[in-house]
Amino acid sequence: MAEDPTATAPPELSVDVAALTALLDGRYADVRRSVRALLPAYASVLEDAETMPRAEFRERVKDVVLEMAGTGAAAMGFPKEYGGGGDIGASIAAFETLAYGDLSVLVKVGVQFGLFGGAILQLGTQRHHDAYLADVVSGRLLGCFAMTETGHGSNVQALGTVATYDPATGTFVITTPTPEAGKDYIGNAAAHARVAVVFAQLEVAGERHGVHALVVPLRDESGAVLPGVRIEDDGAKMGLNGVDNGRIWFDPAGIVRVPRENLLNRFADVTEDGTYVSDIESPGRRFFTMLGTLVQGRVSVGAAGVSTAKTALTVAVRYGLRRRQFETGAEDGPEGQEQLLLDYGLHQRRLFPRLARTYALHFAQEVLAGELHDVFSGLRTDEETRRLLESRAAGTKALTTWHATDTIQECREACGGAGYLAVNRFAALKADTDVFTTFEGDNHVLLQLVGKGLLTDYASDFSDLDQLGMVRFVAGLAVETVLERTRVHRLLEQLRDVLPGGDDEWHTDSGLRDPNYHLAMYRFREEHLIGGVARRLKRGVDEGMNPGEVFSRVQDHVIAAARAHVERLVLEANVSKVASLPEDAGDLRLTLNLLCDLHALSGIEADRGWFIEHGRLNTQRSKAITREIGDLCRRVRPIARELVDAFAVPEELLRAPALIRGEA
């Protein structure tokens, strides 16, 4: 490719694919390798998803999940005494790698081991562990996680199912009082689950104590649905049709009863005589503590989002390196030879910033998984760490799953009409991942959660605030107080002098590739947005608007602040990863640096309107960033194949024979 004669071209980078894969694999390289080795045997599931009738495909997926349970790949996070691997971090790494394969299999693994098994592990106590976990881990007992209802998705606290304690019989009566309170979209419910962990409003002696979880049998050994339970199939879905989602109603007449011991009683219990007891006094805090233990689900979905983006990029980049279009005009090419798609500037612009962001999100996800491991392995036990983990998990999940949706779409379009054929992988990727943006919490709601944490500094006293409580709380503080309490405020202080502020500093392109400059920009944005939200909340309340209306008006600002916060965390993870490489890592370090810069600058470019509005970019520098991104893309071009090969998606799972290998 001809170089711009006005510039001195830096030497081409040389990428050692194996070394880069090892870096991406990180601490759990063995786990990842073993799952990658396992997956090709199940490549045919990708085809079965297209060809088998739904009922048959569900059975096929169930069988695969059971086989995987046999290999130990699915339950690495459970204690060893129940047959698990005893390593949370390993279980996330395994799940992330499984996401290269069929996603119905992945999600069914997630339902059985993550949601259902995870709820028993985290919300239950020894008696539940002993009763269920070995069978969960082996797959002998299939279950489901019955939280969401037709009328309540993201607002779990308001759900309608009721569990009433009856001291006379020592049982809980489970009822669905209204149609809207029916459990809905519950994976494993329509066909395979024998039991459910049911989330219900706990009522003891006429008093409500908020949402709690109980183990409730759904089917007998033969698979017949038990009396008082009604189950309906959710039917065809956009994707993930190997997972049997369904609706569950418990007869309002009170036919369904479970023993008192079925209450998952780690955080609260009911004594035999009907006294409610809990170490956590505040109902809100109790609820959020319970929910917080389930954070692994969000970390897992986020991991899967990154993996699916990797698969899509692998196909699209390899296609761009095969497919030629229109004449090159290059003097060194054969006469009339068409130009490779990936040599077009626009094609680079479409794919490479997304490739760089995929690397960035990979490293952000690695940090998150590490924190999850530390907290859930008991290596870090303080409340604050736990709350920061929950916030990071929520925010990262939102960013990675939106990134997956966006990247898969762009990659499919970059493969033209061929991208539309099912054999070329995008059909399933698109359809199966689409729900990632809403399950385990709607992305916007998750970012609201992050925003609430930012505004209240994750203070434990406020963990049970609803959005209106949050509005009232923040409105009661001085804006400076809100800001000073934020972490980003302190981080920013260290970097403020890197930010160009006066006209004299703005007229050069220098520092565009300085990570401290990127960090300062991202941190400035975050702090400024938080301050702006606090100011608007305060003003709204001061002017007499009701808190609901204030929140409604400031909501997009809250989301923007939360997003800026998570973007900052992603960038920091990325910059730290580069900094952690030895100086003599040579091209490996230069390559990651290149990707890190491309990601950071693309983020600034995408939001340049905001940065200019807030005095942190001027026109020249903004244009210089756009030029720099073009240059960085041209530097990525010669190593693009190596960068996707390092993801190590097993060749059998890529399918797309015509797209990537030119096979008819």
Next chain:
Amino acid sequence: MAEDPTATAPPELSVDVAALTALLDGRYADVRRSVRALLPAYASVLEDAETMPRAEFRERVKDVVLEMAGTGAAAMGFPKEYGGGGDIGASIAAFETLAYGDLSVLVKVGVQFGLFGGAILQLGTQRHHDAYLADVVSGRLLGCFAMTETGHGSNVQALGTVATYDPATGTFVITTPTPEAGKDYIGNAAAHARVAVVFAQLEVAGERHGVHALVVPLRDESGAVLPGVRIEDDGAKMGLNGVDNGRIWFDPAGIVRVPRENLLNRFADVTEDGTYVSDIESPGRRFFTMLGTLVQGRVSVGAAGVSTAKTALTVAVRYGLRRRQFETGAEDGPEGQEQLLLDYGLHQRRLFPRLARTYALHFAQEVLAGELHDVFSGLRTDEETRRLLESRAAGTKALTTWHATDTIQECREACGGAGYLAVNRFAALKADTDVFTTFEGDNHVLLQLVGKGLLTDYASDFSDLDQLGMVRFVAGLAVETVLERTRVHRLLEQLRDVLPGGDDEWHTDSGLRDPNYHLAMYRFREEHLIGGVARRLKRGVDEGMNPGEVFSRVQDHVIAAARAHVERLVLEANVSKVASLPEDAGDLRLTLNLLCDLHALSGIEADRGWFIEHGRLNTQRSKAITREIGDLCRRVRPIARELVDAFAVPEELLRAPALIRGEA
């Protein structure tokens, strides 16, 4: 809903749904009404798409298409003497309305009547019309449009199939010389087409004359594939699985022959003794003239894009008006009542600018369809009008189909997990429309075409320029010359004084809702981007880069200029529509004005970085625009239901009973 106490609230608008529908329906209200009345009978096809095996669903779709052919709804654009309706505009209106129904049916209608029948009508002469059209219109002869090849999609000029004239027998020999030259993704090919219009390199007496179209039989009356023809099924696709796409190869040994008369000879012919004759001397111009007659396909896909966005918005808005989430805190609401989704500011922000843009694109599409009608009905015959039509069709198709993809996705996410169930329409909408962005020309390639037209002022002498020729041509002109030749330059001159340029004019919010301000902004952007492209092309060539490399680097700028151009056309169509309403149209006029402003300002906001960089926005005004958009969204809120009801999507086609009507 409480109003901001600091502002004086304008009175709520009252929308007459029937009057708004009539306005949207426009000139072809009767046609649209009759198709809307026809569609509910076929609502079950939407379910069949999920439940039937692929082969069976294809037959079902074929039967529906044949039934529709019987009603006359599918072939309104064909001359009356062959059973058509004799009205191009009516055929577009009908197609646009059919897009409320199952999209496999729509696309199969498009393949049979638009592509296949259209090619015979537009590229053939009397003898072809007499031989085929009556059977095409009635559906007795099903055919396909065999243009795209495995190796060549958007660059049709380079395709590989060959038609060699053999004067000894007076026949053309059709061959597929390489596997990459196989026809691919051809609708109707895998199962139903008896004949194909095949695009091939015409070779006469050893000389190549470029791409021409011929009628080539594929199957006999019994459906058996003819000797020398090989057909393969493209298999499962992301969507549109009721359409039988396939691949076609013609034996390279030369077994497939068709009579000389099968050449569609409107623009070029071969005499019996083997002389090539054409009134159009330049091969490039001849090719683009042929292709230009097929512009109706792009207009149709664009129309379908708008309709599918309407369906998605109808479901999402109605869901937002049913579903409640979290507490309101409103003093006027019942205690603990949750707030309607659509009362959340963020939800409004997600849906209403897209709703406004859907209206804008509807009116832009109406202008385009009107121009198509005028040109193809012979009301306007000049070359320039034809070229402008082609450019507008290409650009509008790109914008509407991207809008459809984006809007369907946002609406699906706005319906949460429920949006993922097939019964709620989004699964099929997403999967079926996904290919719209690449078929009838990849959107990026189409915008490049638009860009080329802008840069060369649609000069007929340059209509056959490839991208390298375009680079050389533009590089040879002064930038001022390029600019002065553009239409937008002259339009902008009339409005330049509306644009704030100096600091003194910037500090007020005045004029934010002035359409002349919006027009000036959009026109300024277009002109500036075109100038920038011309400058960069020139500089690159002057600095000695080869034209291919120059093009590759400037490509995203060309696309940006083209996009800005089409956005300006959309805005103008929208502003004209409002202006055309009588002053006493009252709330109808105010409503359209509101939507027009929301669309225009959202476009400026989305690109505010660029406007600030180029001195046309300052920080205060940019923030004022963001605030204004929030205000406009709050004004849309009380009439949102009416705005989607006016689209008049038949209730039966919405499905989504639980989402929109609360039915279990």
